[in-house]
Amino acid sequence: MSQELPYKLDGSGRLHGRVAVVTGSSSGMGRAIALAIGREGAHVVCSDLKAEAAQHGFEHDRAIPTHTVIANNGGKSAFQKCDMGKTEEIWSLIDFAVKEFGKLDILVNNAGLWLPLRDFVEETDEMWDAMMGINGKGCATSMRQAIKQFLRQPVDPKSGCRGRIVNISSSAGIVAIRREATYAASKAAVSMLTKNVALDHAKDAINVNAVCPGVVRTAMSSTNFNDPLIIAEMKKGTPWPRLGEPNDIANVVVFLLTDEAQWVTGQNIAVDGGFTVGIPL
Ligand SMILES: NC(=O)c1ccc[n+]([C@@H]2O[C@H](COP(=O)([O-])OP(=O)(O)OC[C@H]3O[C@@H](n4cnc5c(N)ncnc54)[C@H](O)[C@@H]3O)[C@@H](O)[C@H]2O)c1
Incomplete structure (x- = not known):
């Protein structure tokens, strides 16, 4: 057993039997979200470039792949490789979930690419294509494939919907942050897609929301977290007394997937310790 929190596999989990x-x-x-969904009784298709966690991350159990942690705790989980920059792999991912577990209830679009900080003039077309491709187009393609599957399924009488999508955008998609222009544009695309897709598919009882994290301690942000000067700046910009941890985000994602959140759609929810509220003095 490698998880501190118990897995609710007796039917009491808030996402009992859902396929995510x-x-x-x-x-x-993404790992914290997959584990949190698994703890709530969902069957989780874990997906990434590879099953192994980045070794420069901060998870104490990062030697064990996410789907194995879920399985070790008695949950149902499988891994399917998917590069979110490759359309065919995204199609295969959704197909895999349906073949493996018989349906699809939940898509969490969390994979993202952030390239280290620089002024806009130093960015390149290649960086634009990479970040817009993975963060923007990847998110659009996977939502479209998931919705095609949701539309083949009836409305679930318990959750009141055909399917739910949560996209992980960013506070950079809400406010301008120095030296993040292209990344910010790609996350603004995610946030706006969230609203538009929610609007198009509310009639189909499909919820689409986004969570916009502030500064969270992960492998992606480890270069920042390992630089005391950058961290001091990030802390100055974050009104709450501490920076974020992956579970701060996972907890809100889980809420958006619960039956209680049935009437929430098209929202970009900032989970950022107040980063986007105003200028802290
Ligand atoms: N860490 C932060 O401060 C922060 C803030 C706001 C938003 N975000 C967003 O949160 C999401 C998760 O990032 P994280 O901070 O947990 O980073 P992370 O590096 O810990 O995890 C990101 C995961 O995405 C995977 N990934 C990267 N490119 C991929 C691709 N093309 N296809 C499939 N998987 C791919 C990586 O292998 C990795 O496992 C991202 O969308 C990121 O942009 C992060």
Whole structure:
């Protein structure tokens, strides 16, 4: 057993029997989200470039792949490799979930690419294509495939919907942050897609929401977290007395997937210790 919190596999979990796909689930927030969904009784398709966690991350059990942690705790989980920059692999991911577990209830679009900080003039077309491709187009393609599957399924009388999507956007998609122009544009695309897709598919009883994290301690942000000067700046910009941890994000994602959140759709929910509220003095 490698998880501190108990797995609710007796039917009491808030996501009992739901089938979920989580992208970018090997590390950081995706891993925390996959584990949290698994703890609530969902069957989780973990997906990433590889099953192994990034070894420069902060998880104490990062030697064990996410799907193995869930299985070791008695949950149902499988891994399917998917590069979110490759359309065919995204199609295969959704197909895999349906073949493996018989349906699809939940898609969490968490995988993302952030390239280290620089002024806009130093960014390149290659960086634009990479970040817009994975963060923007990857999110759009997976939502479209998931919705095609949701539309083949009836409305679930318990959850009141055909399926739910949560996208992981960013506070960078809400406010401008120095030296993040292209990443911010790609996350603004995620946030706006969230609203538009929610609007198009509310009539189909499909919820689409986004969580916009602030500064969270993960492998992606480890270069920042290992630099005391950058961290001091990030702390100054975050009104709450501490920076974020992956579970801060996972807890809100789980809420958005519960039956209680049935009437929430099209929202970009900042989970950022107040980062986007205003200028802290
Ligand atoms: N860490 C932060 O401070 C922060 C803040 C705001 C938003 N975000 C967003 O949160 C999400 C999760 O990032 P994290 O901080 O947990 O980082 P992380 O590096 O810990 O995890 C990201 C995971 O995504 C995977 N990934 C990267 N490119 C992929 C691709 N093309 N296809 C499939 N998987 C891919 C990585 O292998 C990794 O396992 C990202 O979308 C990121 O942009 C992070």
